[in-house]
Amino acid sequence: MSSSAPARLGAVEPKLAFDHVTRRYNGVSAVDALSLQIDEGSFVALVGTSGSGKSSLLRLVNRLDRPDFGKVLIDGCDVATIDPIVLRRSVGYVFQNIGLFPHMTVAENIGIVPRLAGRAPADVAAALAQVELPANYADRYPAQLSGGQQQRVGIARALAGEGKLLLMDEPFGALDPVTRDRLGSTVQALHETLGLTTILVTHDMAEALLLADRVVVMAQGQIVADATPREMIAGLAGPGADPLIAIPRKQAERLGRLAQ
Numbered sequence: 001m002s003s004s005a006p007a008r009l010g011a012v013e014p015k016l017a018f019d020h021v022t023r024r025y026n027g028v029s030a031v032d033a034l035s036l037q038i039d040e041g042s043f044v045a046l047v048g049t050s051g052s053g054k055s056s057l058l059r060l061v062n063r064l065d066r067p068d069f070g071k072v073l074i075d076g077c078d079v080a081t082i083d084p085i086v087l088r089r090s091v092g093y094v095f096q097n098i099g100l101f102p103h104m105t106v107a108e109n110i111g112i113v114p115r116l117a118g119r120a121p122a123d124v125a126a127a128l129a130q131v132e133l134p135a136n137y138a139d140r141y142p143a144q145l146s147g148g149q150q151q152r153v154g155i156a157r158a159l160a161g162e163g164k165l166l167l168m169d170e171p172f173g174a175l176d177p178v179t180r181d182r183l184g185s186t187v188q189a190l191h192e193t194l195g196l197t198t199i200l201v202t203h204d205m206a207e208a209l210l211l212a213d214r215v216v217v218m219a220q221g222q223i224v225a226d227a228t229p230r231e232m233i234a235g236l237a238g239p240g241a242d243p244l245i246a247i248p249r250k251q252a253e254r255l256g257r258l259a260q
């Protein structure tokens with residue numbers, strides 16, 4: 001562990017740690033002296049209104065961007081010291097706009113991570129089965145799939161590096177509620193069976209409460225609440241969570257009354 005990393009005596013290294021991380025754009029801090037530790041195996045939802053710094057924070061993990069100050073550590077290792085190719089193979093990243101290569105087949109999209117890393121080709125059929133898609137989709141192009149199916153391929157591609165850290169930046173943003181729900185269940189199952197550490201960025205607090213075991217709320221580049229879903233819904237997470245929790249709580253009360 002580096003000397004400036006937060007000491008956690010008697011505990012294993014967190015899977016991912018942000019240590020006083022700042023990222024400024026044009027003099028304004030998108031991420032502002034933020035510290036956060038994420039334990040191996042946890043499923044963290046990162047929630048906040050648009051512009052709160054969620055994507056900026058995520059981009060620092062696999063070196064799509066770099067902090068102005070502070071460090072990002074994976075298994076206690078500063079990502080600035082890890083080769084970006086190795087890093088991106090070991091950190092699965094799922095994008096909001098799906099980001100499949102349109103001129104490549106499903107198989108080629110899934111195979112790109114192992115290929116860039118100089119590894120054996122991915123077992124495409126197994127990768128597709130993992131995300132509940134039939135093997136014969138391998139030769140299709142992204143445009144021949146629905147939005148939900150495309151994002152399943154995006155998840156399969158993120159997992160093809162066989163990394164244990166999965167980052168998802170509003171992966172369900174463009175999808176209808178039924179498809180969102182199904183994909184959420186798939187991700188939850190993959191998280192469990194593969195023993196992943198998962199960070200899901202979403203602006204949907206209800207989705208965060210239902211999928212994650214820890215909800216971290218960001219505002220203006222800082223963490224303003226950090227609690228379990230149960231604590232959040234019980235109003236125990238502090239005032240930082242109030243604006244976001246008010247809506248699902250009201251909905252839950254109304255639905256509860258309707259169901260009586």
Ligand code: ADP
Pocket residue numbers: 025026029030048049050051052053054055056057
């Ligand atoms: P979120 O993902 O929570 O919506 P972002 O991380 O995208 O928030 O943005 C946080 C802030 O940083 C916003 O004010 C945004 O305009 C700014 N920002 C993000 N990326 C850039 C960039 N590449 N150049 C300039 N400003 C940026």
Ligand code: MG
Pocket residue numbers: 054055056169
């Ligand atoms: Mg964003």
